[in-house]
Amino acid sequence: MIEKYEFKTAKEGMRLLVLAAVHGNETAGTKACQRIIEELNQGKIVLKEGVLTLVPICNPEAYRRDVRSVEENLNRVMTEHKNPLTYEQKLANEICPLIKSHRIVLDLHSTHCQGDVPFAFCDYPDEYNKKLIAGLDVGYILEGWPDIYKQQGAIQDYSTEHCAHNYGNTATTLECGYHKAPEAAEIAYQAIVSTLAVFDMIEKDAIRAYPKQHIKMECYVIKEKEGRLCRDYKHLDCVQQGETIAVYDDGEKLYAPNDGYILLPNLDAEIGTEWYYLGEAAPS
Numbered sequence: 001m002i003e004k005y006e007f008k009t010a011k012e013g014m015r016l017l018v019l020a021a022v023h024g025n026e027t028a029g030t031k032a033c034q035r036i037i038e039e040l041n042q043g044k045i046v047l048k049e050g051v052l053t054l055v056p057i058c059n060p061e062a063y064r065r066d067v068r069s070v071e072e073n074l075n076r077v078m079t080e081h082k083n084p085l086t087y088e089q090k091l092a093n094e095i096c097p098l099i100k101s102h103r104i105v106l107d108l109h110s111t112h113c114q115g116d117v118p119f120a121f122c123d124y125p126d127e128y129n130k131k132l133i134a135g136l137d138v139g140y141i142l143e144g145w146p147d148i149y150k151q152q153g154a155i156q157d158y159s160t161e162h163c164a165h166n167y168g169n170t171a172t173t174l175e176c177g178y179h180k181a182p183e184a185a186e187i188a189y190q191a192i193v194s195t196l197a198v199f200d201m202i203e204k205d206a207i208r209a210y211p212k213q214h215i216k217m218e219c220y221v222i223k224e225k226e227g228r229l230c231r232d233y234k235h236l237d238c239v240q241q242g243e244t245i246a247v248y249d250d251g252e253k254l255y256a257p258n259d260g261y262i263l264l265p266n267l268d269a270e271i272g273t274e275w276y277y278l279g280e281a282a283p284s
C-alpha cells in the first residue's frame, strides 16, 4: 500500500527514515522527498554511509483526496494493531516496522494557516534529537506534548514520536509552515539534507546551527461550551499574564495564567476538543 524508497550503502552508519504526508494534505514533505530521491538517483547527493529510507506518502488515500485523514488521524494510531479496524490502522501496521528498524525518524508535516511559522516538536528529547534539531532552519521547538496529555489524563499518544520512542528510537516532527507556501517544501528539503549531514551520511560543509527558542507546553484548553477567542490569535503569539484569551457565551472568561505563548489556536474548534495550548519559554 505505501511506497518506500530505500538507499543503502555498504558502510555501517545511521539508519534514517523520512516520513511525509502522514496527514494526506500536508504535501511539503512529499515534494522534498521526491526531490531528494531524484537527486540521489542522479548522483547529485551521494550517500556515504548508513541507510536512508523515504516514504513520501504515508497516507495515500488521504493524499489522493487532499484531506488530512480518511477514517482517523494516522498520527494518533501509530502502533501495531492486531486487528486493524480502519484504513489508517492498516497503514500504521506498515509504517511501524519501518520506525522500528530506523534509529532516527524525521516526520514532515505542515500547518493549515497562511503565514504559519515553521517549528518542530521534540516530545522525547535525547542526544539524537538535539543534534537533528540544531540543524533545522526553524526558530521554535515545542517540548512537553506527551506530558500535558498525561497530566490532563486524555488521549493515548500514538504518534510517530511515541512509536519511535517505544522502540528505543528517536523521532522529530517538523511542521514546515503553511501547506501551500512554496517555502514549506524548501524547509522540508533542507531538513532532510541537514539531517543527513549531522549524522555523517553525506559529505558536508560546516553545519549551520540556527538560533532557537525552546517552548515548554504547559497545558491544553478544551472548548467546553459555545464561545470565542478574543482575537485572531496565531500560533506562537505572545500572551501576557492575566490577558483574556477566550470568552464563553455565558460570560465566563479564560485568562493567561502566565506570560508565555499561545500555541496551535483553533478558532473553529468544536465543543469538547482542543481550543488552544499554552506554553512558556524554556532554556534550550
Ligand SMILES: [Zn+2]
Pocket (backbone or CB within 6 Å): 022, 023, 026, 109, 110
Ligand atoms: Zn500534520
